Amino acid sequence: MLFYFTGTGNSLYAAKALADKGEAVIDMAESRNNGNFSFRVPKGEAVGFVFPVYFYSVPDVVADFCKKLRLAGESYVYAVITCGAGIGGSGGLLKEMLAKRCIKLRNVFPVVMPDNALLFYSIADAEKNRQTLLVSDKKLLRIKEQIDARKKGEIKGAAIGRIGRHVYHLCTRTSKFYADNSCVGCGLCAKNCPDNAIEMKDSKPRWVKDRCTKCTACINRCPSKAIQYGKATVKRNRYVNPVFRGSR
Numbered sequence: 651m652l653f654y655f656t657g658t659g660n661s662l663y664a665a666k667a668l669a670d671k672g673e674a675v676i677d678m679a680e681s682r683n684n685g686n687f688s689f690r691v692p693k694g695e696a697v698g699f700v701f702p703v704y705f706y707s708v709p710d711v712v713a714d715f716c717k718k719l720r721l722a723g724e725s726y727v728y729a730v731i732t733c734g735a736g737i738g739g740s741g742g743l744l745k746e747m748l749a750k751r752c753i754k755l756r757n758v759f760p761v762v763m764p765d766n767a768l769l770f771y772s773i774a775d776a777e778k779n780r781q782t783l784l785v786s787d788k789k790l791l792r793i794k795e796q797i798d799a800r801k802k803g804e805i806k807g808a809a810i811g812r813i814g815r816h817v818y819h820l821c822t823r824t825s826k827f828y829a830d831n832s833c834v835g836c837g838l839c840a841k842n843c844p845d846n847a848i849e850m851k852d853s854k855p856r857w858v859k860d861r862c863t864k865c866t867a868c869i870n871r872c873p874s875k876a877i878q879y880g881k882a883t884v885k886r887n888r889y890v891n892p893v894f895r896g897s898r
């Protein structure tokens with residue numbers, strides 16, 4: 651059983667690479683929004699959490715989901731955390747969050763994938779991202795072997811994760827988002843937002859919540875590159891993992 655959260659597709663791509671045939675791959679954002687927090691693990695199956703690191707810590711969607719999660723029948727639980735450079739204290743903090751639900755996290759595997767954080771800095775071009783994905787494919791194969799062997803590992807860094815979440819929450823306001831004149835009114839940004847923070851009005855998106863998870867799905871996945879975050883993103887590249895063709 652695999653639980654994933656993604657903004658731009660990397661973590662879904664990783665989850666699909668790790669899933670066995672017939673294994674359930676469950677969207678944590680969708681489950682959280684539907685109030686679905688109870689799961690029974692098929693006998694002998696591993697349980698994976700696959701999601702991106704945000705500010706060296708755990709994204710809000712994942713934190714919200716884990717706070718209410720009820721698992722039955724789990725034996726081996728691991729996390730695969732995707733990142734642009736490093737996962738900081740996200741694994742340690744996840745371990746702490748799951749322990750509060752009586753779930754024991756046994757190992758955490760980081761995977762470097764293309765960085766999608768264009769709200770904060772420039773991101774790589776398409777060719778560089780293609781190369782990064784080729785390297786991550788090999789890493790995912792090695793991780794899969796370790797999961798299949800039920801390998802346990804030391805998990806540290808909860809304190810860094812807590813500091814990271816504090817900094818993260820200083821950056822979750824939506825007020826800098828807007829759509830420019832190249833918006834064609836397709837509504838994908840509203841459909842793809844895990845927080846339902848965007849509504850369409852007069853064929854234009856409006857950010858209707860003060861804060862959001864900051865997954866970057868809206869800005870990176872807009873087919874017209876019409877969404878901006880202040881002025882800085884006008885000239886920056888966008889990133890979407892090949893796993894996404896169209897909407898979520």
Ligand SMILES: Cc1cc2nc3c(=O)[nH]c(=O)nc-3n(C[C@H](O)[C@H](O)[C@H](O)COP(=O)(O)O)c2cc1C
Nearest residue numbers: 657658659660661702705706733734735736765766
């Ligand atoms: C709000 C935000 C914060 C991020 N913080 C980090 C970070 O602390 N370290 C890092 O290496 N990558 C960071 N990233 C990059 C993502 O973790 C990385 O690109 C991830 O693979 C994206 O996964 P996704 O495509 O499944 O959304 C951040 C991205 C966002 C949007």
Ligand code: SF4
Nearest residue numbers: 833834836837839872
């Ligand atoms: S995804 Fe882009 S083009 Fe479509 S409605 Fe949103 S801003 Fe407009």
Ligand code: SF4
Nearest residue numbers: 843862864865866868
């Ligand atoms: S508003 Fe955009 S960045 Fe914020 S959660 Fe929704 S899709 Fe992600």
